[in-house]
Amino acid sequence: MGVWVVAVVAGVVSAGLIVALVVNPDMADRTASVTGAIVGLAAFVLAVTSLVHTPVPSSGTGGGRRVRAARGGIAAGGNITGNAIGDRSKVVGSPTPAGPAPASGQDSDVRAARDGLAAGGNVTDNALGDNSERR
Known part of the structure; x- marks a missing residue:
């Protein structure tokens, strides 16, 4: 308007x-x-x-965490569980139960550098990298 x-x-x-x-x-x-x-x-x-105006983060949870990934990077605000990341990677077998979620009071930023991986929580049960497999 x-x-x-x-x-x-x-x-x-x-x-x-x-x-x-x-x-x-x-x-x-x-x-x-x-x-x-x-x-x-x-x-x-x-x-x-x-x-001068500093925008308030528009996170759905009301927190101030920002999640950013550079080119080719992977970033998650919480846990990364049961993923196959990379060419010909695969996750087989029964999954491990997910760990506890990050505390809701944490407002730290999560940032993955170029071609990097970053998580605000736990990284479990993943096949990371080309030709990798998690059994």
């Missing part, structure tokens, strides 16, 4: 400046200068507000 309001206001101001240019070129020059100064000041205030 705000984008449309800005677009309409910008269109009306531009049309007004064009009309002013046709009707009275001397006045249009001064009007455009004042309008440019006001728009520049508004853009500066918006930029400072955007830089």
Whole structure:
């Protein structure tokens, strides 16, 4: 909604400046200068507000944990259990019961570097790497 309001206001101001240019070129020059100064000041205030404002994480659990993985990386906010990761990898046999989930009060970030693996919880029962197998 705000984008449309800005677009309409910008269109009306531009049309007004064009009309002013046709009707009275001397006045249009001064009007455009004042309008440019006001728009520049508004853009500066918006930029400072955007830089100062720290967004609240939008995690579904209400926590502040961020989970990020670089190119080729794998990251999980909780446990990684029973996965086959890599070419021709496979998990066979009965799975081990999953370990306890990470404590809900933990807000630490989970980040996997390039081609890395990171978990906020336990990593169990996985076949990791090419041609790997978990039995």
